[in-house]
Amino acid sequence: MLGALGQAIRLLIAGDREVYFIAWTSLRISLVSVVIASALSLPLGFLIGLKRFPGKKSLIAFLNTLMALPTVVVGLLVYSFISRAGPLGSLGLLFSPAAIHIGQIILCFPLITSLVYSALSRLDRRLPETLITLGARPAEVFRMTIWEGRIAILSALLSGFGRVVGEVGVAMMLGGNIRWYTRTLTTAIALETSKGEFELGLALGIILMAIAFLVNFTLHGVIKHER
Amino acid sequence: MKKVLLFALALCLIAVLLPAQSERLRLATTTSTENSGLLAVLLPPFEAGTGIKADVIAVGTGQALRLGEAGDVDVVLVHARQLEDKFVADGYGVNRRDVMHNDFIIIGPASDPAGVRGMRDSAAALKRIADRGGIFVSRGDNSGTHVKERSLWKAAGLEPAGRWYREAGQGMGPVITMTNDLQGYTMADRGTYLSMKDKVQLPILVEGDPRLFNPYGIIAVNPDRFPHAAYFEAMQLIAWMTSVEGQRIIGDYKVDGEVLFFPDAVTD
Numbered sequence: 001m002l003g004a005l006g007q008a009i010r011l012l013i014a015g016d017r018e019v020y021f022i023a024w025t026s027l028r029i030s031l032v033s034v035v036i037a038s039a040l041s042l043p044l045g046f047l048i049g050l051k052r053f054p055g056k057k058s059l060i061a062f063l064n065t066l067m068a069l070p071t072v073v074v075g076l077l078v079y080s081f082i083s084r085a086g087p088l089g090s091l092g093l094l095f096s097p098a099a100i101h102i103g104q105i106i107l108c109f110p111l112i113t114s115l116v117y118s119a120l121s122r123l124d125r126r127l128p129e130t131l132i133t134l135g136a137r138p139a140e141v142f143r144m145t146i147w148e149g150r151i152a153i154l155s156a157l158l159s160g161f162g163r164v165v166g167e168v169g170v171a172m173m174l175g176g177n178i179r180w181y182t183r184t185l186t187t188a189i190a191l192e193t194s195k196g197e198f199e200l201g202l203a204l205g206i207i208l209m210a211i212a213f214l215v216n217f218t219l220h221g222v223i224k225h226e227r
Numbered sequence: 228m229k230k231v232l233l234f235a236l237a238l239c240l241i242a243v244l245l246p247a248q249s250e251r252l253r254l255a256t257t258t259s260t261e262n263s264g265l266l267a268v269l270l271p272p273f274e275a276g277t278g279i280k281a282d283v284i285a286v287g288t289g290q291a292l293r294l295g296e297a298g299d300v301d302v303v304l305v306h307a308r309q310l311e312d313k314f315v316a317d318g319y320g321v322n323r324r325d326v327m328h329n330d331f332i333i334i335g336p337a338s339d340p341a342g343v344r345g346m347r348d349s350a351a352a353l354k355r356i357a358d359r360g361g362i363f364v365s366r367g368d369n370s371g372t373h374v375k376e377r378s379l380w381k382a383a384g385l386e387p388a389g390r391w392y393r394e395a396g397q398g399m400g401p402v403i404t405m406t407n408d409l410q411g412y413t414m415a416d417r418g419t420y421l422s423m424k425d426k427v428q429l430p431i432l433v434e435g436d437p438r439l440f441n442p443y444g445i446i447a448v449n450p451d452r453f454p455h456a457a458y459f460e461a462m463q464l465i466a467w468m469t470s471v472e473g474q475r476i477i478g479d480y481k482v483d484g485e486v487l488f489f490p491d492a493v494t495d
Binding site for chain 1: 253258262267280283284285297298299300397398400401403404422423426427453455
């Protein structure tokens, strides 16, 4: 373990171009996936959290069920659609970063939506009602409600980020672990483990944790600062 | 604030949708060629010379051929001659060429409880391991190595089953590691074994049987069947791998002073 920690530090200090590239690929792909997923999750979470509509309970149950989806199943499902033999095969998406995005969005969308919904449902109900009475337009109500729950929503987004940055099923199956292209920290760890390079795999794992920590720390800092 | 967010979102969408469809060639190959480090020395000169970026997807031979059958890759480099011939006969692949070979070996614990050390007949050695209750770890993943192993059991006239026969369903590297932990026997390709032998205590016990010959072939995916396939680029890669220069790189590639693959396409 100490050896792995030492190797992680050595890899970072030595400025190994490939390790940096892999780390950057992991970070970039996961962040973009979370941003896109949240563009869908925030409105839906808002809707579920603050409105009443038929089928709401079933929708929540459905979202919670989706949270238990194994990453490999998501990978398989997307694979069967975007393989050349599948219905979307002509797009040629398999084994590309875009393919990983699709899988990761499906992975983190239910999680973020559920967390956003529970964050917003804990807000004071009178806030949106007051805003509407004051004549605020729906877009403004949405914006101000989200702002009010921003810390819990940030936690939701970070949970989504954690779910996708640390998963290996989707990245391996849809990205293909292609060097200098779709190799992420998790698929690199799987590869090194398969080669018996356990210490290097552990070192990459430590780098992954460091990145996750930095992202969490930075975003929390930003929100606290804006208060 | 909102505008900034929208802008960021738009940028992300563009980044995702922009297809990175430059000259990319998808090569599905076995873990043995990738994990041994051979492709890391063989592909860069090809990429520099042609401007084609070769994307390597390293899986077992069975899966590599299935990727070819679905049209998800442009060229395959694999090692299971019968499956390769079927792949071509069924119209999925064209222009198969021999590239190189190495051989399979049977490795096991230094104490060798089944007593197979030094045997030449690999099928008889497997039978002895089965008879004497040694643990045998099988790839169990329909890879080229697994196909070869099954053909040897068939030659030995027995159907391996029972607690002593462990089907791992994993790549060569994990199977060697597992065999080491169990102190059992397994059959491995020499390339992967040499690249890992410092990490395990598993000496070579059986080698040199002609049946353990392990040839690698490269096949372009049939452009008639899959019009989107990067056929021209695939043929350039085949040309490179079978060229005098490419074959020289293969023959010169060593790990710890040992040659891993012997070139077959160009003979002196």
